[in-house]
Amino acid sequence: MAQECRIPHTVLCPARTPTCQTSPYLEAIRRQLAVRTRRLNDTGALTPGPPTASGQSDDPDTHDGPARPVVQLLLCRYLAEHAVEHLRCVAQTRHRHRCPHPIRALTGPAGTWRLLPTGPRRGQLALPDVLMAIYDLGHLPYRGQLRWRAQRCPQHDAAPGAADLALAEWQPFDPLLHAAHIRTRLPHPEARRPGSR
Incomplete structure (x- = not known):
């Protein structure tokens, strides 16, 4: 033995x-x-462990993605102020309040989480070749990408006369300034929405 x-x-x-x-x-x-x-x-082959007893994951990011994701639309990258599912419409309602609806439509095409290189911006020093998780909206039609950039829900996008009550919460992404927000793995596969690719 x-x-x-x-x-x-x-x-x-x-x-x-x-x-x-x-x-x-x-x-x-x-x-x-x-x-x-x-x-x-x-x-992305190894996913983070299950939530702890308190119900929170060890990862500070949400199940759908990073707390402040990098979003690619209109051939540019932006750092969002909130997680993708928490980005709210900036339009004003009839009651003069900010619209409570998310900009991510519950039906229809959604963004795709992808690992893409950080890539230097024009005039920057070259960065190490790092892949980062990006919520890519490049496959949406031009009008859909404009809606995301204006940070409007589908209802207010259909009513272009509505005034905005807040500014869109996008910052042009700079890999050097926003290095703390770079995520090198994709969000949990089981948490991706049906309809997202």
């Missing part, structure tokens, strides 16, 4: 601090596992 060696998960897991003294051999294994885990995270 062959001998078995069982090593507790906490000793090898690169995300945890070992509770006991480890040998150089175990430290080398921990480093290899950390590199492998990072590669799987970066390619």
Whole structure:
């Protein structure tokens, strides 16, 4: 009968601090596992763990995507002020309040989460070749992309005479200034909306 060696998960897991003294051999294994885990995270092959007991994920981002996503529309990239599902219409209602509707339509085509290179802007120093999660709206018709850029819900887009009560909450994305908002993996696959690609 062959001998078995069982090593507790906490000793090898690169995300945890070992509770006991480890040998150089175990430290080398921990480093290899950390590199492998990072590669799987970066390619989107490994999804984050389930929500904790408090109901919140360890990831500060939402299930649909980052708390402040990078959105690509009209051949430009913008940093959104809120998660995609929380971007509200800026138009004024008949009661002189801001429209409560989201700009993401519940039916019809939606954006596509993609891993795309950060790419330098004109006049910037070259950045390391990093893939980042982008909510791509480039496949929408031109009119649909204009609606997103104006930050209007489908109802107010159909009524162009409605005044805006707030400014659109887009910032031109700069990979150097907004490096803290770059996400290198796609959102949870199970959380993507039906109808999104």
